[in-house]
Amino acid sequence: MKLSSSSYSPLSSDRHRRHRCCNKRCRTLCGLSCFLFLVIFVIVVGSYMLYVFETYPAHASCDIKWTFNGSCIPVANKIEHQIKTWSSSMCNGTQKCMYELVFANQSLIEGIHRTPKFHFIDSFAFNLAEQNNTCFAEGRSSSNLWFAVLDFGTNYCNLHNLITGSALDKASGYSETTSNAICTQYSSHNCLVY
Template sequence: MKLLLFTAVVFSLYVGTPAPLHASCKVTWTFHTDCASVNKKIVDQMTAWKSADNCANGGEKCLYTIVSHDATTIKGKHTTPVKHYIDDLTFTFIPEDSNCRVQGYSTSETWYAVLDHSTNYCNLNNLITGSGLHQSSGYTETTNDSACTQYSSANCEKY
């Protein structure tokens, strides 16, 4: 394991962009709406994409499971349809005046995962775009390669 972590550090230094040492992604979104509405849309999208049906023609917009949810947090899992890797998801909702700030986090359960072809970013992004939240008034997204594995090369139609 030490060799794997050392390799990840060397690789991130080599490419010139620091990256998480484990396949994961942290994203912050802002929506000009109440957190209850945003929460509901994400829960509804996870429920709609529970089965493998939506991935029959490719992509990974399927196999989401809600582990728990309340007004401030959604915890879930996403299983990749081909290799059946499992990623843990967390959405945390923070009301701010008339806005809702949402902190999203996705991380691979596979202990040795370092690079992920932006899968952890897409786990989160697919729910935001699938629910239409990216078209909401006041929508912003904040992340980068140092907070989100391979973010700049994301292909969420594939992952």
Template sequence: MIFFYVGIALRKTGQHSGTAQKYFGIPCQVVYESIVEQIKRWRTMAGCTMGGQKCLYKLESASVHFIAAKHTTPFKKYVDDITFQLVSYQFFTHCHVSAMSVSESWYVVKDHGTNYCNLYNLLEGSGLTEARGYREVTSDFLCTQRSSANCTIY
């Protein structure tokens, strides 16, 4: 089994980001539809009335191979750019997703794992973290403050 990862995160010094590789034992079409629907569900402030940041997502573009979105934090109004690159494997029965969230704000000192949570919350909210064969590969090096992230808050 060979995986190709196309895409390099270029960021300014100090700019926070999160990059994660996600693997699913389901077709990319299902993953794509689930992510896009979740972004649309969380487009308003409704998901943040009790705290947290599961709101204010905006779909920028979408195809079965690539999804681009933005997330605005509800209180400080920071904006993060989110991308999902989807690649089928094992005769289109499995899906590999290269996910990335990058803060547009270069001056934020700590992001508390917000960029990791941008990615995780969409997958968890859509039910994809419970999908057959779900596996995630990331680290604190790839995702700022990932190990201390509290995705119920961020």
């Protein structure tokens, strides 16, 4: 078989080798760039996650303690009533809706709250105990999504909105205690929205 002069040329062969060589060089540089990008990405994401986990609880949740003068019975009744009042799905641009009472007695109230837009579910509970004519209440709200880490203060607002909605924040001896360490994004909450 005879090759025609137009099908083979030493110049085209050199060009082909140089092109292949350039591809190897490009692949090496591209691989190195991708590796460096990946390392930087892991460092940035890792640093952010470390900040989040050092600052907030590991899961989107909130723990709050309150005190009120007097018996826990009226406190429990007002919280239960407020949950029932806000059970409607008519939200009017707020999250003060879609609450559901699961269980209630004079020392424990449990419920869920669905977010209006995406219908995410948060479970919450209030534990109440009376001592020396003072009602001590502890509340916890937690996202039911296993992967939820940040919540823009939603779990704080799930509880706080019920207290303010029932006017318990105006009750004699009222105090509230929480912090970022036990309440996800507490310092950046906006309960007019969440």
